[in-house]
Amino acid sequence: MYHCEMKWDSSLYVNHYGESRYELFSMLTLLCVRGFCLWFLIPLVTLLWLLTFPLWLRRHVSLGSLLGWADINFIALIDRSILRPFVRDRMKWIPLKAAGNVVHRITIYDPM
Numbered sequence: 001m002y003h004c005e006m007k008w009d010s011s012l013y014v015n016h017y018g019e020s021r022y023e024l025f026s027m028l029t030l031l032c033v034r035g036f037c038l039w040f041l042i043p044l045v046t047l048l049w050l051l052t053f054p055l056w057l058r059r060h061v062s063l064g065s066l067l068g069w070a071d072i073n074f075i076a077l078i079d080r081s082i083l084r085p086f087v088r089d090r091m092k093w094i095p096l097k098a099a100g101n102v103v104h105r106i107t108i109y110d111p112m
Helices: 020-051 051-058 063-080 096-101
Strands: none
Touching: 020 051, 020 063, 063 096
16 A cells, blocks of 8 residues: 655754755645645546546546545655755655555645
8 A cells, every 4th residue: 555644743843954944945835836736636637537437447446546646646746856955855656557555635634
């Protein structure tokens, strides 16, 4: 199972290496860019899933799993492009064949 956990904790403010402002900047940038782009990503992935519905049924991929897969990979894309200078540990790409095993879901209260 693929699961993505991003936590907002106090370590962003107290960092012994003096990088807390970069982590805060990267979290806020991710929040803004992801929040804006989800307005386009969710309808696009939903339309893709509806148009290729029989293919996804054979692979046992639900709409929620596909949306979670797209969201995780979109976060990884942001992580590896815009936030590249500020992030030490980059997220891994999830292959499409593993989309049915993704447990990450996009929620309305999900800050990141």
